[in-house]
Amino acid sequence: MIDQKIDNIRQLASRNGLVIRGGFLLVADDEVGEIEAGISAKSMLLFGNAGSSLWEVFSNSGEYQDSKQDPLDRWSERVGNSMAKELGGKAFFPFGDPPYQPFISWAKRSEGLESSRLGMLIHGQYGLWHAYRFGIAFSEDMQRFLEEKDDSSDICAACVEQPCLSRCPVTAFGEGEYDVEACYRYIKEAADNSCMDQGCAARRACPEGSDFLYRKVHAQFHMSQFLSSMKVRFDD
Ligand code: B12
Ligand code: SF4
Ligand code: SF4
Structure with a gap:
């Protein structure tokens, strides 16, 4: 039932x-x-x-x-x-x-x-x-x-090259924390950046789940929402 x-x-x-x-x-x-x-x-x-x-x-x-x-x-x-x-x-x-x-x-x-x-x-x-x-x-x-949850694998530990950590143009993930302001300044000011057009470059560098990569228009939506909410936080 x-x-x-x-x-x-x-x-x-x-x-x-x-x-x-x-x-x-x-x-x-x-x-x-x-x-x-x-x-x-x-x-x-x-x-x-x-x-x-x-x-x-x-x-x-x-x-x-x-x-x-x-x-x-x-x-x-x-x-x-x-x-x-x-x-x-x-x-x-x-x-x-x-x-x-x-x-x-x-x-x-x-x-x-x-x-x-x-x-x-x-x-x-x-x-x-x-x-x-x-x-x-x-x-x-x-x-x-529901299916039993799987706690067994540590995906990042098995990822030898960890490309996500070197793709951000402003090293926003450098110190183990996400530097929100550095990210915001970059996507707002860099004239031609792929993050605004296709979504976070660090996130896109990850080889996992590539079949589920957000569609361009969906990625652009999130990035523009992020940009306007961070404008209120850092610039207004
Ligand atoms: C506040 C918040 C933010 C803030 C971060 C605050 C800060 N660091 O100054 C801002 C607005 C910047 C943010 C951004 C994003 N976020 Co956010 N965020 C949250 C939220 C609402 C609360 C987190 C929180 O404060 N928890 C309380 C504290 C005590 O716990 P904490 O673990 O220390 O929380 C920290 C982390 O969660 C971190 N954080 C939050 N978002 C993100 C995103 C990334 C990429 C990273 C590395 C860290 C991070 O910042 C928090 C405070 O330091 C959660 C939803 C929720 N209710 O949990 C979503 C959430 C964590 N965010 C999420 C996402 C997806 C994003 C974005 C990637 C949105 C997008 N574009 O798709 C963006 C990143 C922008 C980019 N470069 O692409 C998802 C994560 C899903 C997942 N796969 O893990 C969540 C769960 C929302 C959701 N609806 O699913 N976020
Ligand atoms: S590229 Fe993906 S799997 Fe590899 S460390 Fe980064 S987030 Fe983890
Ligand atoms: S959106 Fe671009 S600038 Fe922001 S964290 Fe991702 S790669 Fe870095």
Whole structure:
């Protein structure tokens, strides 16, 4: 019966260009709270894009076309809340005001992902080409209907050349942390840079998940969103 529910969830996600990105059982420290009065949350499923899977649906949405701010966050909010309502769960989002929901540690608990040498999470199939749009908390244990997570491989440790670490023109990943301002200044000021046109050069240097590389128009969308949000932070 519940197996069928997971299948329905998968189909619902897929209609929105999303995939289930694993799930985990909640503990008291997660402080997720109740789904509604008197009904506590027991498990969480994460949803996101694998490669450009969401682009078709998102780029045809009202949020993408209305020229207002943060279209992808607004789209995620609408789709996440509507799926949660239909499934009897409660949606949580990776964006909004700090403190942020801990999607990085939730992702590690869900699919056993590791942080890559660049900092972002690397996936055995999608490489660096994936992201999270929302999580949905359920009152039942949904994790037991998913494949067991694989904690076994450290992809970056097995990568001898580690090309990602030498491709950034301003060494934004030089000190083991991501130098956001150096990245921003470069993509804003360098007249002809492939990062704005095709996405982060360091990320593109990674050989993993090359079938899931974001489409050019999708990569350009993220880079221009990043540029305008960093303008507010560093220049305004
Ligand atoms: C804040 C934030 C940022 C900030 C970074 C803040 C800083 N360092 O000054 C900014 C806006 C710069 C940023 C940028 C990007 N981010 Co970001 N970010 C987040 C967010 C909302 C919160 C992280 C946080 O503060 N956690 C709390 C602190 C205490 O934990 P922490 O582990 O120390 O967090 C640090 C890292 O997460 C790091 N960080 C955040 N994003 C990125 C991206 C990269 C490439 C790296 C190396 C590090 C990094 O900065 C945080 C603060 O130091 C998370 C979503 C979430 N709710 O977790 C997404 C998230 C980590 N970001 C993500 C992504 C994809 C990006 C971008 C690559 C977006 C894009 N273009 O696709 C860009 C990088 C731009 C580029 N060069 O291409 C994804 C990562 C997915 C994955 N595969 O791992 C997440 C999970 C969002 C999502 N919806 O999936 N991000
Ligand atoms: S290039 Fe190698 S070290 Fe860098 S993120 Fe990809 S697998 Fe990891
Ligand atoms: S977008 Fe370009 S400048 Fe920014 S971190 Fe990636 S490679 Fe470096």
